[in-house]
Amino acid sequence: MAPRSTSRSPRAGCHWPLAGQAAQAARKPPKFTDDQITQLVAYVQSYGGPEVPTGQLSSTDKDTIAEGGRLFRLNCAACHAFSTKGGALSSGKTAPNLNDATDKQIYEAMLTGPENMPVFANNQLTPDEKKAILSYVQAQKADMDQGGFGIGRSGPVPEGLVIFVIGIIALLFVTLWIAGKS
Structure with a gap:
């Protein structure tokens, strides 16, 4: 099986071991195949790690997308920007662009809080609220600029x-x- 894409996620490409101490860990190409990653995830989950639901995580329901947009603006937009394109953080760090991330990668990131991202436990965002945020992110990816050139x-x-x-x-x-x- 081919290696995973290099999109940012807790599973897609590891930052460790770090080559040096820096504000932002440099991306490295993934060293594991999909099967190996699945086995590693199962191993971590067997010790009480967060469990990611399977199946369809996002929805095309307009009410779900609207609720996801509200939740995204409250919890995510400060770092990832309203457009989900990512943005600058303090001390030379950055929040990633969410365009290349899959639903599962984003859900995992909400559960594990990679690098500077906070962990969103189920008492902060319920699984349904996390899925609503995923629906909003996917709608943002699919949304075309209606007013001419959107300049990114x-x-x-x-x-x-x-x-x-x-x-x-x-x-x-x-x-x-x-x-x-x-």
Whole structure:
């Protein structure tokens, strides 16, 4: 079986042993196959590790997605941004982009809290609330920008900067054109 993708998750590629102490652990290609990872997960779970549900974890139900969006904004958006693209944290650390992560990887991350992420136990977020968040994340991946170029859906500041730069360039050309006429 081929190695797993290098998307960030507690299971996809290990950070250890670390090559050196740094703010953010560098990603390494995974060393284990899917079967080996499944065996390791079963071993950890046999000692009381968190259990990830199987089957379909996300839903396309609009009410579930809306509830997931509310929960994501309350619990996740401060680090992963509203667009699920990730963002900068303090001391040179970053929260990952969730586009390449699978439902299972995100659910595992909520249970284990890799690196700087907090652990979301069932008394903080119920399994149904975690599944609602997954539904929202998957809806964000599938959602197309309706208003033209979304510039990576990274918010109004980059979009405003692009408009400002285009406006300055247009003014520069108009000024040069007027100067050339006189």
